[in-house]
Amino acid sequence: MSDGLLLLNRTDRTFKAGFSIIKENLTGLSQYFSLLHPNERTYLDSLRFDRRRASYLLGRVAAKHAISRLEEGVGMDAVFIDSGIFQFPVVKSKLLSNVQVSITHCDDLGLALAFPEDHPLAVDIEKIDAAQAEAFESQLTAEELRLIAKVEPEPLIGCVTVWTIKEALSKVLKTGFMIDFKVLEIQSLEKSGHCYTSEFIHCGQYRAVSCRHGDYICSIVLPKQTSCDLNDFWLAFKEVAGMRSSTSE
Ligand SMILES: CC(C)(COP(=O)(O)OP(=O)(O)OC[C@H]1O[C@@H](n2cnc3c(N)ncnc32)[C@H](O)[C@@H]1OP(=O)(O)O)[C@@H](O)C(=O)NCCC(=O)NCCS
Structure with a gap:
């Protein structure tokens, strides 16, 4: 914890x-x-x-x-x-x-x-699961797949990243996935190390920051004009995602 x-x-x-x-x-x-x-x-x-x-x-x-x-x-x-x-x-x-x-x-x-x-915020985490690759990909637009191909050599990682970004945006909007997926479409995707930043076509007041650690990708959606040092958050994510549970079942 x-x-x-x-x-x-x-x-x-x-x-x-x-x-x-x-x-x-x-x-x-x-x-x-x-x-x-x-x-x-x-x-x-x-x-x-x-x-x-x-x-x-x-x-x-x-x-x-x-x-x-x-x-x-x-x-x-x-x-x-x-x-x-x-x-x-x-x-x-x-x-x-x-x-x-x-x-x-x-x-x-x-x-x-x-x-x-x-000050709204939202978070989403997903496992990079090859068995679900088609499901993740099928929910992304052709333009999103092009954005992924430009920055991410591993398509599955890119697709899961964008999926978590869209889930987090749907949480900020409080609709979940009961919304037309087009509303959640990303406009940009940039990569730096294991982290990504992105913005949205229809929700220009928000941006997303995502990071991968091991088998997991986590995205936070926050207002675009908010500056926030997320280093402690990503360190905690890395530390805890890599831990074993305290009790074995
Ligand atoms: C919001 C949503 C997108 C998150 O789903 P998820 O990735 O499966 O689950 P997560 O663990 O990331 O998030 C679950 C939490 O999101 C929160 N949540 C649920 N609906 C929400 C909403 N409309 N707005 C904001 N937060 C919401 C809840 O706190 C929930 O946890 P809880 O039930 O224990 O309280 C989900 O509610 C949803 O709409 N799922 C639809 C899934 C779907 O249609 N899948 C089809 C795949 S093609």
């Missing part, structure tokens, strides 16, 4: 965001039950499949730690992270005002950002 704070610098003010990344299997996640709000515990107990129990816990535990970095001293069992009508997370607490979270989970990794409503 690793967490930290990001500074979101605008020309006239600076906002803060908390982040948290956790790698844990279902057995190991039981150590975090005390963080759950009673409503979350009831929902968890209603889940029949271990895979969903694990993903739910990964997301809620990461989100609680991210909120703790942003708002120190708030008891996390008093914070209820509900699901809105389009499944987006909604933070409910008498002790917090206007805090939002973005959640992603993949395998035994959970990742969350907590940020003020004034």
Whole structure:
């Protein structure tokens, strides 16, 4: 588990965001039950499949730690992270005002950002899975595939990167993939080391920053005019994605 704070610098003010990344299997996640709000515990107990129990816990535990970095001293069992009508997370607490979270989970990794409503952010993580190469590619436009070919010698890595960018944009918009995919199309893709930056054709107020570590790619979507040093976030991603879960099942 690793967490930290990001500074979101605008020309006239600076906002803060908390982040948290956790790698844990279902057995190991039981150590975090005390963080759950009673409503979350009831929902968890209603889940029949271990895979969903694990993903739910990964997301809620990461989100609680991210909120703790942003708002120190708030008891996390008093914070209820509900699901809105389009499944987006909604933070409910008498002790917090206007805090939002973005959640992603993949395998035994959970990742969350907590940020003020004034300053939207979103995050997505995906595994580079050759078995899904066609599915990823089929959702990209010809122009996106051309942008990928210009910077990324490994098409699968490029396709997964753009997929995570589009998922993260769909989270910022709170629609998820219940939106015409054309709205999410990227306009540019630049690569530097294992990281990528991109902008969007139809959502010009946002940009994306993505990084690969091992088998995983993670993208953050943030307002284009926000400057933010993401080094600590990428270091945490690298450290935690490379870890073993604390308990073997
Ligand atoms: C938002 C979305 C794109 C993320 O899906 P995903 O990559 O499968 O899952 P991630 O782990 O990255 O993210 C899941 C989290 O996103 C958040 N989320 C869900 N819907 C959201 C929305 N409309 N807006 C913002 N966040 C949302 C939730 O917190 C969710 O975690 P939780 O259910 O544990 O609370 C997904 O909800 C969606 O629309 N999926 C459709 C998938 C699909 O159509 N696949 C077809 C492939 S061709």
